[in-house]
Amino acid sequence: MSAEARGWSISRWLTLLAVTEAVLLLAALVGGGIAMSNLTDARNRLLDVIAPQRLGALQLSTALLNQETGVRGYQLGRQPDFLTPYTDGVRAQADAVAQLRQYGATPGTQIGEDLDAVLRAASAWQATVAPTIAPGAAPVTPAQVDRSRTRFEEVRKALDAQIAHLSAIRDTGRVDLDAAASFLTAMLVAVAVLVVLLFMVLFLGLRQVITRPILRLAGEVRHVADQDVRRPVNGGGPREIAQLGADVEAMRQRILDEVAELERAHAMLDRRTRELERSNADLEQFAYVASHDLQEPLRKVASFCQLLQRRYQGLLDERGEQYIEYAVDGAKRMQVLINDLLAFSRVGRKPGEHVVADAGRLVDDALANLEVALSLSGGKVDRGELPEVRVEPALMTAVFQNLIGNALKFKGETPPEVRVAADRDGDDWVFTVSDNGIGIDAEYAERVFALFQRLHTRSAYPGTGIGLALCRRIVEYHGGRIWLDTEAEGTTFRFTIPAGEDNGDA
Structure with missing residues (x-):
C-alpha cells in the first residue's frame, strides 16, 4: 500500500469498496436479468406458440380423417346421415386453419x-370425392x-410432414x-x-x-495506560485514525503536564499538611492552656x-461596690466565653462515635438542661x-439546647x-425549631451564624454570640445545613440531618 493510499480517509476507502461492490453486483444482476429474459422467452415460445401450433395441426389432421371416414361411409351406404362426419370435419378444418394462421402459419x-401443402392436398382430395x-x-x-385413396394418401403425407416439422420445432424450443x-x-x-467474494474482500x-x-x-494506548505513560503514541492508517492517534498523543502530553x-501540588499539600499538623498541635496546647492555666487565674x-464584695459590703461607697461588681461580672463572662470557645473548637476535632439516637430524647435532654430558663x-x-x-448525641443535644435557649431568651x-x-425530605430529615x-430581620439571616455577632447589647440580652455559630458547625459536621426561615412568623430555624438506611421513620 502506497503512502498516498495510507493517507486516504475512511470515507474514501469505504466509497472505493462500495463502488467496486456496486459495479460487480450490477454486472451480476444484468447477467441474471438476461438469463431470466432468455428463459422467459423460450418458455413463452414453447408454451404460447409451438404448443398451440401442434394442437392446431393435430386438430386439422383429425378433421381431415373425419372427412375421409364420412366420405367412405357414405360411398358404401349412400345414407345422408353418413355425411355428418364429413360436414363436421369441414367446419373443424376451417377452425384449425384459422388457429394455425393466428399462431404464425403464414x-x-x-x-x-x-x-x-396440406390444404392443397386436401382441396385436391375433396375435389376428387365431391x-x-x-x-x-x-x-x-x-x-x-x-383415385380418392391415392389423393388422401397425399393428404396424409402432407399432414405427416407438417407434424414432423412442428415436432422438430418443439424439440428445438x-x-x-x-x-x-x-x-x-x-x-x-x-x-x-460473487457475493461471497465481495463479502470476503470487504x-x-x-x-x-x-x-x-x-x-x-x-494496543499503544493500553500500553501507555497500564505500563509506560511516557511512551509516545503513534497512530497510522486512514486519516481519521492518524488524527485520533495525534489527539491521544496530545492528551498524553497534557496529562503528563x-x-x-x-505532583507539585501534592508536595505543597504535604508541606501544608505538616504545617497544619503543627498548627493543630499548637492549638491543642493553646486549648489546654485556655482550659487550665487561664481559667485558674479567672x-x-x-x-x-x-x-471583697461580701467583706466590705456597706463599707465602700456605691461606686466602689459597682467596680467590684463589674470585676466579678467580667471574670464570669470571661469564663463563659472561654468555655464556649473551647466547645466550638472541639467540634469535629476529636470526633466521637455516631450512634442511632432518638431525636425526641435528645430534645428532652436539652429541656432538662434548660429547666431553670424555662x-x-x-x-x-x-x-x-x-x-x-445517626449523630453524636452530646453535640446534637447542644444544637437543640442552643436553639431552644435562644427562643426562651429572645421572647416577646x-x-x-x-x-x-x-x-x-428525600434523603434528609428537616428539623424545625420555631x-x-x-x-x-431577613438582612441578618447569615450574620447571626458568625462568631461573636450580636444583634443586641449585652445589657438587653446576655450571651457570648457563639451559640448559633456552634450550631452551624455541629450541623455541618453531621453532613447537614442550617438556615433561618425569614418567611415564617417569629423566629424559625431549620436544619437537616442525613437519614441513613438504618434510621427509623417518625
Whole structure:
C-alpha cells in the first residue's frame, strides 16, 4: 500500500469498496436479468406458440380423417346421415386453419408452407370425392375409390410432414428452454460466488484498512495506560485514525503536564499538611492552656472579688461596690466565653462515635438542661414525633439546647412558645425549631451564624454570640445545613440531618 493510499480517509476507502461492490453486483444482476429474459422467452415460445401450433395441426389432421371416414361411409351406404362426419370435419378444418394462421402459419414460414401443402392436398382430395357425394350421384366406381385413396394418401403425407416439422420445432424450443435454464442457474451460482467474494474482500479490506490500525492504536494506548505513560503514541492508517492517534498523543502530553503539576501540588499539600499538623498541635496546647492555666487565674479573680464584695459590703461607697461588681461580672463572662470557645473548637476535632439516637430524647435532654430558663421565662415547648438519626448525641443535644435557649431568651411580651418538629425530605430529615419571639430581620439571616455577632447589647440580652455559630458547625459536621426561615412568623430555624438506611421513620 502506497503512502498516498495510507493517507486516504475512511470515507474514501469505504466509497472505493462500495463502488467496486456496486459495479460487480450490477454486472451480476444484468447477467441474471438476461438469463431470466432468455428463459422467459423460450418458455413463452414453447408454451404460447409451438404448443398451440401442434394442437392446431393435430386438430386439422383429425378433421381431415373425419372427412375421409364420412366420405367412405357414405360411398358404401349412400345414407345422408353418413355425411355428418364429413360436414363436421369441414367446419373443424376451417377452425384449425384459422388457429394455425393466428399462431404464425403464414406464407413465407416453414409451418405456413406446410399448411399450404396440406390444404392443397386436401382441396385436391375433396375435389376428387365431391362428385361421388353430390345429391343424386351415381354409385361410386372402383376407379373413383382408388383415385380418392391415392389423393388422401397425399393428404396424409402432407399432414405427416407438417407434424414432423412442428415436432422438430418443439424439440428445438425445449433445447433452447433447457439452455436458458442452465444459463440462469450458472448466473445464480456466479452471483452467489460473487457475493461471497465481495463479502470476503470487504471483510479483509476493512480489517486491513481500519481494524488493524485501530487495534494497533488501542494496543499503544493500553500500553501507555497500564505500563509506560511516557511512551509516545503513534497512530497510522486512514486519516481519521492518524488524527485520533495525534489527539491521544496530545492528551498524553497534557496529562503528563497535569500530573507534574499535580505532583507539585501534592508536595505543597504535604508541606501544608505538616504545617497544619503543627498548627493543630499548637492549638491543642493553646486549648489546654485556655482550659487550665487561664481559667485558674479567672477563678481566683472572681473568688477574691466576691470575697471583697461580701467583706466590705456597706463599707465602700456605691461606686466602689459597682467596680467590684463589674470585676466579678467580667471574670464570669470571661469564663463563659472561654468555655464556649473551647466547645466550638472541639467540634469535629476529636470526633466521637455516631450512634442511632432518638431525636425526641435528645430534645428532652436539652429541656432538662434548660429547666431553670424555662421556668423563669414561663415558656412552653411542644415537640411532635421525632425520628431516629445517626449523630453524636452530646453535640446534637447542644444544637437543640442552643436553639431552644435562644427562643426562651429572645421572647416577646407574651410567654415564649417553642415548637420542635421534623419532616422527611428525600434523603434528609428537616428539623424545625420555631417560636413566637421577637424574630430576626431577613438582612441578618447569615450574620447571626458568625462568631461573636450580636444583634443586641449585652445589657438587653446576655450571651457570648457563639451559640448559633456552634450550631452551624455541629450541623455541618453531621453532613447537614442550617438556615433561618425569614418567611415564617417569629423566629424559625431549620436544619437537616442525613437519614441513613438504618434510621427509623417518625
